[in-house]
Amino acid sequence: MSVINQMLKELEERNDPQGNNPNVAASQKQPVGLSKVQIALIILLIVLINIGGIYAWSLYSENQDLKQSVYNSSQIIADHEKLSSQEKQNTIIESVKTESPLIQEQEKRSVITHTDNKTVDHVVENQPLNKVKSITTQQGENAHQVHAVGNQTQQVKAVVKQEKIVITPLNDNINAQEDQKTLLNEMSVPKEKQASLSISRSHLSAERVVQNKLQKAERAITDNEVTKAEKLFEEVLLIQPEHKDARKQLSALWFGRKLYRPALNLLSQGMDIYPDDIDFRLMKARILLNQNNNKEALYVLNGFATAQHVEYQVLLANTAQLVGNSDSSILAYRQLVNLEPHQGKWWMGLAVALDRDSQFEKAKTAYKMALSTQNLSSNSAQFIRQRMSELGE
DSSP states (O other): OHHHHHHHHHHHHHHOTTOOOHHHHHHHOOOOOOOHHHHHHHHHHHHHHHHHHHHHHHHHHHHHHHHHHHHHHHHHHHHHHHHHHHHHHHHHHHHHHHHOHHHHHHHHHHHHHHHHHHHHHHHHHHSOHHHHHHHHHHHHHHHHHHHHHHHHHHHHHHHHTTTOOOOOOOSTTSOHHHHHHHHHHHHHSOOOOOOOOOOOOOOOOHHHHHHHHHHHHHHHHHTTOHHHHHHHHHHHHHHOTTOHHHHHHHHHHHHHTTOHHHHHHHHHHHHHHOTTOHHHHHHHHHHHHHTTOHHHHHHHHHTTTTOOOHHHHHHHHHHHHHHTOHHHHHHHHHHHHHHOTTOHHHHHHHHHHHHHTTOHHHHHHHHHHHHHHOOSOHHHHHHHHHHHHHTTO
């Protein structure tokens, strides 16, 4: 049986020469699969290649942009240098044309030549042949001179491009050495610096600022803007605490608004700065009297009791009488009769103060002096006569 089976198998193999045997095909068609590690490595390799390509492309792009920017910058600088060089050459040429006597001579000769050409054309038609020849000869000489000047101008322009000037003689009538020296002197003068506009802030002095603020304060007072004026005076005192007028006017404004305490403080500071200033004492005493603070007002005024000032002594005498201080009142009236001896009212005030102080003999003398001035009112004169009668006169 095994032989028969072997023969059958060989027969099947012959009938199926392409290997359609399912067993054989199954054994031959078993696929060879890739592992997960290999797949991961392949993917990683592809990603790295892409990243490398992107990085290389970015470097290339940056390099191209950098080259383009450098090229543009160099082109701008070259254009700027070219423009500056051209402007410089044009400036030098214009200055040479304007200032150089050689170029001026050329222009003059060009005008002369142009005029002579017209003259020759006109004369040829109306003059004899000999005169025409003479004029033509003269015109030729002028043309030769102009041609020489033109050549010289071309030389000047060519040399100006190199920022050097070389002058050759125009003709026998021009002193070449003098022209050359003149031109060299012109070129040796340093170029004027380009005009520049500079803006700077001018700082006002403290005195100027104070004056400006005082003017504004005066205008504010005129316009009845008291608050604005007060603020301006305060600013002045911050800059110059020793400014008398600002301190006095600010005190007066505060007194008018019944701000007595700030006004008194301001005047006290003024008295400390200027102890001999009468106005500060007068203003402070008036504010104190307005507050019925008579004793403190007298104390302020007595600090300068010998002041040779009529208004000051009048206020001192009246304040002393309010307080009942005879000594201060008598002293004040004695100052007044010394200042104005022809005023009977001062003699009468002195007599009354002496009379109250029981100095009757001195009071009589003062009463007599008051009557002798003859400038008292009738009531005052009648009072004096009555009182002198009472005193035994």
